[in-house]
Amino acid sequence: MGLIHDTKSNVLTTTVEAAVNWGRKNSLWPMPFGTACCGIELMAALASRSDIARFGAEAIRFSPRQSDLLVVAGRITIKMMPVLQRIYEQMPEPKWVISMGACASSGGVFDTYSVIQGIDQFIPVDVYVPGCPPRPEGLLDGLMKIQKLIEKETFSDYSKRK
Amino acid sequence: MNPQVTAKSLETEKMVLNFGPSHPATHGTLRVIMELDGETVIKATPEIGFLHSGFEKLGEHLDFNQYVTITDRMNYLSPLCNNVAYALSAEKLMNIDVPKRARYIRILMCELSRIADHLLSIGMLAVDIGAFTVFLYGFRLRENIYDLFEAATGTRLTTSYTRIGGLMRDIPEGFETGVAKVLDEVGKVADEIETLLNRNRIWQKRTKGVGVISKENANSYGITGPAARATGVDWDLRIKEPYSDYDEFNFDVVIGVNGDVFDRYLVRMEEIRQSAKICRQVLDKMPGGEVNIDSDSKFVLPPKEDVYNSIEGLIHHFEQIMPNRGMIPPKGESYVATESPNGELGYYIVSDGSRTPYRVRTRPPSLINYSIFSKIMVGGMISDAVAILGSLNVIAGELDR
Amino acid sequence: MAISDLTTRLQEKFQESILDVSEYNGEVSINVKGLVILEILSFLKSDGFNFLVDLTAVDNLTLGGYDRFAVVYHLLSHENVERIVVKAYVPEEKPSLPSVESLWKSANWQEREVYDLYGIEFEGHPNLIRIMNPDEFEGHPLRKDFPRQGREQRKDFPVVERMTRGKRL
Numbered sequence: 200m201g202l203i204h205d206t207k208s209n210v211l212t213t214t215v216e217a218a219v220n221w222g223r224k225n226s227l228w229p230m231p232f233g234t235a236c237c238g239i240e241l242m243a244a245l246a247s248r249s250d251i252a253r254f255g256a257e258a259i260r261f262s263p264r265q266s267d268l269l270v271v272a273g274r275i276t277i278k279m280m281p282v283l284q285r286i287y288e289q290m291p292e293p294k295w296v297i298s299m300g301a302c303a304s305s306g307g308v309f310d311t312y313s314v315i316q317g318i319d320q321f322i323p324v325d326v327y328v329p330g331c332p333p334r335p336e337g338l339l340d341g342l343m344k345i346q347k348l349i350e351k352e353t354f355s356d357y358s359k360r361k
Numbered sequence: 362m363n364p365q366v367t368a369k370s371l372e373t374e375k376m377v378l379n380f381g382p383s384h385p386a387t388h389g390t391l392r393v394i395m396e397l398d399g400e401t402v403i404k405a406t407p408e409i410g411f412l413h414s415g416f417e418k419l420g421e422h423l424d425f426n427q428y429v430t431i432t433d434r435m436n437y438l439s440p441l442c443n444n445v446a447y448a449l450s451a452e453k454l455m456n457i458d459v460p461k462r463a464r465y466i467r468i469l470m471c472e473l474s475r476i477a478d479h480l481l482s483i484g485m486l487a488v489d490i491g492a493f494t495v496f497l498y499g500f501r502l503r504e505n506i507y508d509l510f511e512a513a514t515g516t517r518l519t520t521s522y523t524r525i526g527g528l529m530r531d532i533p534e535g536f537e538t539g540v541a542k543v544l545d546e547v548g549k550v551a552d553e554i555e556t557l558l559n560r561n562r563i564w565q566k567r568t569k570g571v572g573v574i575s576k577e578n579a580n581s582y583g584i585t586g587p588a589a590r591a592t593g594v595d596w597d598l599r600i601k602e603p604y605s606d607y608d609e610f611n612f613d614v615v616i617g618v619n620g621d622v623f624d625r626y627l628v629r630m631e632e633i634r635q636s637a638k639i640c641r642q643v644l645d646k647m648p649g650g651e652v653n654i655d656s657d658s659k660f661v662l663p664p665k666e667d668v669y670n671s672i673e674g675l676i677h678h679f680e681q682i683m684p685n686r687g688m689i690p691p692k693g694e695s696y697v698a699t700e701s702p703n704g705e706l707g708y709y710i711v712s713d714g715s716r717t718p719y720r721v722r723t724r725p726p727s728l729i730n731y732s733i734f735s736k737i738m739v740g741g742m743i744s745d746a747v748a749i750l751g752s753l754n755v756i757a758g759e760l761d762r
Numbered sequence: 763m764a765i766s767d768l769t770t771r772l773q774e775k776f777q778e779s780i781l782d783v784s785e786y787n788g789e790v791s792i793n794v795k796g797l798v799i800l801e802i803l804s805f806l807k808s809d810g811f812n813f814l815v816d817l818t819a820v821d822n823l824t825l826g827g828y829d830r831f832a833v834v835y836h837l838l839s840h841e842n843v844e845r846i847v848v849k850a851y852v853p854e855e856k857p858s859l860p861s862v863e864s865l866w867k868s869a870n871w872q873e874r875e876v877y878d879l880y881g882i883e884f885e886g887h888p889n890l891i892r893i894m895n896p897d898e899f900e901g902h903p904l905r906k907d908f909p910r911q912g913r914e915q916r917k918d919f920p921v922v923e924r925m926t927r928g929k930r931l
């Protein structure tokens with residue numbers, strides 16, 4: 200069509216891996232699973248001051264089928280765990296999981312009969328964000344850690360996915 | 362719409378719809394099973410307990426001051442109100458009178474929390490109905506209030522500010538000017554939100570006449586707080602049973618007429634302004650002095666300077682925090698009701714005279730307000746569900762505990 | 763005061779059923795036998811206590827009391843701005859007492875909660891099923907003899923594996 204006149208200055212060479220990873224890491228679509236107080240800080244991360252859009256992750260999708268980053272923010276109880284597992288399984292690959300806050304990561308202050316002592320016993324977790332609740336900055340840091348993970352993915356990793 | 366007309370002109374089938382628990386409008390943790398005829402709800406059965414984390418069991422294993430941290434996590438829109446309610450009940454049990462300055466600071470914090478709580482609950486209601494901007498406007502101010510909390514308590518959300526016998530610490534220098542600055546903004550933000558919503562046609566259509574609660578039902582179902590006042594019940598514990606020092610301030614109780622979602626929204630908006638009014642009065646009248654009772658009473662920790670600089674202070678400190686020492690409450694029980702942003706929040710504490718409470722029960726406004734949901738949902742449209750849920754402001758942490 | 767007047771009237775009317783009337787810090791509690799709770803509360807309701815504030819229970823295992831469980835009703839009179847506490851005692855064996863759902867609708871969920879957490883049954887309740895814990899949960903967690911960390915209920919889930927076979931860095 201004659202759009203590219205000058206191949207010398209308009210061509211960028213890269214690997215497929217790098218291009219795909221770059222695209223993925225800057226357009227994460229989070230599925231917020233905010234159950235308790237940490238959910239409020241998750242909202243704060245979305246709102247005006249922290250603005251998660253700077254990291255390309257503002258497209259909150261409440262449907263697991265459309266998202267690739269599960270943010271578990273809050274206590275997960277014995278009644279909730281089957282729901283969480285179901286949602287994790289419904290998300291399409293590739294997918295990443297952030298466990299936000301002490302409760303999701305370890306049960307936090309709630310060492311009681313009904314709180315799961317760490318969701319990583321039952322679903323895989325990629326990044327843990329400490330704090331009770333973590334500040335929005337903490338969540339953003341966790342998001343950047345996920346982006347770093349994505350950067351390192353290789354072609355063979357993709358093909359190994361079922 | 363007249364249901365008979367629908368039935369004739371359009372054949373519909375009964376259908377069961379599962380709503381939640383992971384649904385944006387249920388805020389993660391509520392589940393409603395609705396039976397529908399077309400789009401009309403004929404039966405709605407809420408299922409709760411998805412966030413039941415054993416708060417009350419935990420209360421029997423932590424000592425009186427440790428439990429303050431747990432109360433934060435109950436209503437996370439306004440944790441300070443929970444701190445204060447719990448401290449008041451424990452102090453009534455132990456017959457402690459906190460200094461005036463502490464009482465005033467508690468009121469200031471409670472009212473700031475009320476503003477923050479109402480802002481977020483209105484914001485979420487608006488998001489659920491489809492007006493995202495309101496949430497952003499509200500959250501901007503909420504962030505400023507967070508900053509104040511952070512300056513005073515050290516953290517934004519889980520404040521744990523009260524202690525039995527006073528406060529964790531006094532408010533920092535310059536706090537009052539910070540509050541005054543935020544208060545100036547409250548009116549502006551409230552105006553902004555009202556300009557966006559009050560006369561907005563979509564907003565009116567989706568909230569007026571929706572989820573109407575009658576006065577009788579409000580009393581029978583135990584509804585309290587803005588949801589009850591929107592129906593016309595003239596009941597505000599801050600006036601009727603003034604706890605702390607609420608009787609020294611001058612403010613109006615906001616009462617609605619119709620008891621629908623729109624009135625609940627209006628009541629909340631006006632309460633924001635009234636709270637700002639109370640805060641201003643607190644700032645004007647703020648007394649000086651200590652915020653804790655005398656540490657010789659064995660109820661509060663000695664001042665940190667003593668602990669760090671003198672052996673007596675250190676011993677005193679250890680005497681307080683060692684597992685077999687510290688405060689010994691009398692045998693008895695107490696219940697104090699406070700007006701939290703959602704309604705009557707009370708703590709019922711039973712003590713058997715040991716370091717840990719024998720039983721700590723929270724009177725959860727969210728649970729009791731939510732129980733009317735299945736009643737007012739009947740006959741409504743399916744899209745009313747989100748509006749009603751948002752307007753009842755159900756906080757799962759407090760709902761399930 | 764009106765409250766002392768009320769308690770004497772109550773004692774006259776329900777002689778055998780009232781165990782005693784106690785006061786702590788200005789809070790009056792009336793201790794009654796569980797089986798008559800419906801009559802006593804309807805009497806109080808007609809006497810002006812129009813609002814059921816709170817309904818809960820206490821397990822008296824180590825505290826001592828007339829019986830193992832006490833179901834606690836907090837009533838409020840909007841008109842006189844007064845509160846009163848009624849405690850209905852029920853035994854350890856087959857704990858059950860009449861439901862007050864017919865007087866106040868707010869009792870519905872709270873009785874379910876007490877049933878779930880303490881195992882106390884309410885006769886005449888329209889829908890007495892667990893509310894907080896899953897239906898298949900065993901035991902009643904707020905009883906004093908239930909361990910705080912539960913009975914392994916929180917470990918009882920399948921493990922969902924990562925779908926990638928290779929290790930993600």
Ligand code: SF4
Nearest residue numbers: 236300301302331332
């Ligand atoms: S980690 Fe803390 S703030 Fe987060 S859900 Fe748990 S208790 Fe709440």
